[in-house]
Amino acid sequence: MVDMGIKQYGVYWVRLSPAVGNEMSKTRPCVVVSPDxxxxxxxxxxxxxxxxxxxxxxxxxxxxxxxxxxKISTDRI
Structure with a gap:
């Protein structure tokens, strides 16, 4: 495994496409909530x-x- 340096509570630009149903799409900032x-x-x-x-x-x-x-879209976790 390679440590990509992703940190909990860090904000990173993420490509969310392709989206399914009502999921958010496009490239947008995201807050990482999973633990380090x-x-x-x-x-x-x-x-x-x-x-x-x-x-x-x-x-x-x-x-x-x-x-x-x-706004942080907590309904999209």
Whole structure:
């Protein structure tokens, strides 16, 4: 296994395409939520995509996306 240096709570640009159903698509920033121990030994990580699209959903957490106001889409874990 190769340690790719992916860290928990780090923000990385991820290509989410192709999307299936209502999944988010395109290349967008994502917050890695899987623990570092897991990230070192597997080829996939658990992440949450970020969006700048306006939404009044209670489960979206305010944050910055490339220095712009955005939301962490916790409904997309």
């Amino acid at each position: 121990d897991l990230n070192r030994y597997v080829n996939t990580v658990i992440n949450i995509p970020l969006t700048t699209k306006s939404s009044h959903r209670q489960y979206r957490v305010l944050g910055l996306v490339s220095s712009r106001p955005g």
